[in-house]
Amino acid sequence: MDRYQFEDLISAYIENTLTVPQKKEFEQRLKTDPQLAQTVEAVRQVMSTLKTSPQVKTSSDFMLRLQRRIARERFKPTQSVPTNRRPGDFRILGFKPAYAGLMVALVVAVVFIGKDLLPTSGGVETVPPQMTAKVAPPPSKKANLPTVQTGSDLLANEEEDSSNTTLPTPSNQFEDKIQLVGNQP
Amino acid sequence: MEDSYRYTDEELIGRFQEGDEQAYVELVKRYRDRLMTFVYRFVDDFELSEDIVQDTMLKLYTHRHFYRNIAKFSTWIYTIAGNLAKTELRKRKRRKVTNLSRMGTEDREFQLPAVQPETGEEVQVQFTEQQIQKAIQALPPHFRTVIILRDIQELSYEEISKIVDVPLGTVKSRINRARLQLQASLKPFR
Numbered sequence: 001m002d003r004y005q006f007e008d009l010i011s012a013y014i015e016n017t018l019t020v021p022q023k024k025e026f027e028q029r030l031k032t033d034p035q036l037a038q039t040v041e042a043v044r045q046v047m048s049t050l051k052t053s054p055q056v057k058t059s060s061d062f063m064l065r066l067q068r069r070i071a072r073e074r075f076k077p078t079q080s081v082p083t084n085r086r087p088g089d090f091r092i093l094g095f096k097p098a099y100a101g102l103m104v105a106l107v108v109a110v111v112f113i114g115k116d117l118l119p120t121s122g123g124v125e126t127v128p129p130q131m132t133a134k135v136a137p138p139p140s141k142k143a144n145l146p147t148v149q150t151g152s153d154l155l156a157n158e159e160e161d162s163s164n165t166t167l168p169t170p171s172n173q174f175e176d177k178i179q180l181v182g183n184q185p
Numbered sequence: 186m187e188d189s190y191r192y193t194d195e196e197l198i199g200r201f202q203e204g205d206e207q208a209y210v211e212l213v214k215r216y217r218d219r220l221m222t223f224v225y226r227f228v229d230d231f232e233l234s235e236d237i238v239q240d241t242m243l244k245l246y247t248h249r250h251f252y253r254n255i256a257k258f259s260t261w262i263y264t265i266a267g268n269l270a271k272t273e274l275r276k277r278k279r280r281k282v283t284n285l286s287r288m289g290t291e292d293r294e295f296q297l298p299a300v301q302p303e304t305g306e307e308v309q310v311q312f313t314e315q316q317i318q319k320a321i322q323a324l325p326p327h328f329r330t331v332i333i334l335r336d337i338q339e340l341s342y343e344e345i346s347k348i349v350d351v352p353l354g355t356v357k358s359r360i361n362r363a364r365l366q367l368q369a370s371l372k373p374f375r
Contacts, residue, residue, distance in 0.1 A: 011361040042368035049317060050336035050367075056225040058217045058235055066213065069243055 194258035220266045226333045227270045229322050241266040263348045320370040332363035
């Protein structure tokens, strides 16, 4: 046996739990190894000191404090929040976590796609001219009057109306029609 | 319950389980100082130790029906106290990591709950006591628990094995190692 193996037997030797042959061998070693003998004596001292070390006492109000805590415990409701919720029933805003994540991803995707569809600058160049046409103002009171309109009045009205739109309207077509109507016998 | 000392711990917990609150008071009286010594030697803080012992006694009250008469009562109560102490120690360690930088070395001095010594002999006893407590604190927690239970609380190896839930051989080996470490750290004071 080496020194470390002997050290492993120190407690057993002091507590007298070694077998007879082990004890014999240990004592033989003690005679030849003064360092081991010194260690055995030191361990014996440590054990004795620990055994005689004073007991640490609780403070005088220990029982009183304990009684108060027990009283509080007695009046405590057994289950403060009654719940039948299982671990898998966790919800975020009423959705299961997987669905909530999916919803968030969907919203983010819609925002990004929508952002790409919107014009980056101005907007007039990219949008077709038909979509930028100004809405004609409501007809004036004068136009609603039941008056007989002459060919020149109609022309004037048509010119007014045509001026409100960007659509290219050949004005001479109207003139031709008006003249044709006017030339009827 | 005048003749409570006639009853064993197991009989007392049995009576308490049947509703005898006086049996509980008797158990607290029997174990409060024993547990206090065990916990104080382990966590090295008087107030914290008392809180842990209070928690242990409260758990004994609220969880009395968890005790089964197959184990010794002392094993059961020491296991509760030991687990609470270990949990507190872990919490304190975490707190210490954040607070240590703000502390001076004098703040970390060992605090002794005993009264002020009057004679030279008392001073010597208190000094030895301090050195032992320091040496115990220097041990790893798994060595500390077993050495306190064996050499201070004088429990049997079998009981310690049940309390710390490790095989008997491991307990014996840990106790021997702990003793060797203690004697080495106390060498300068001999």
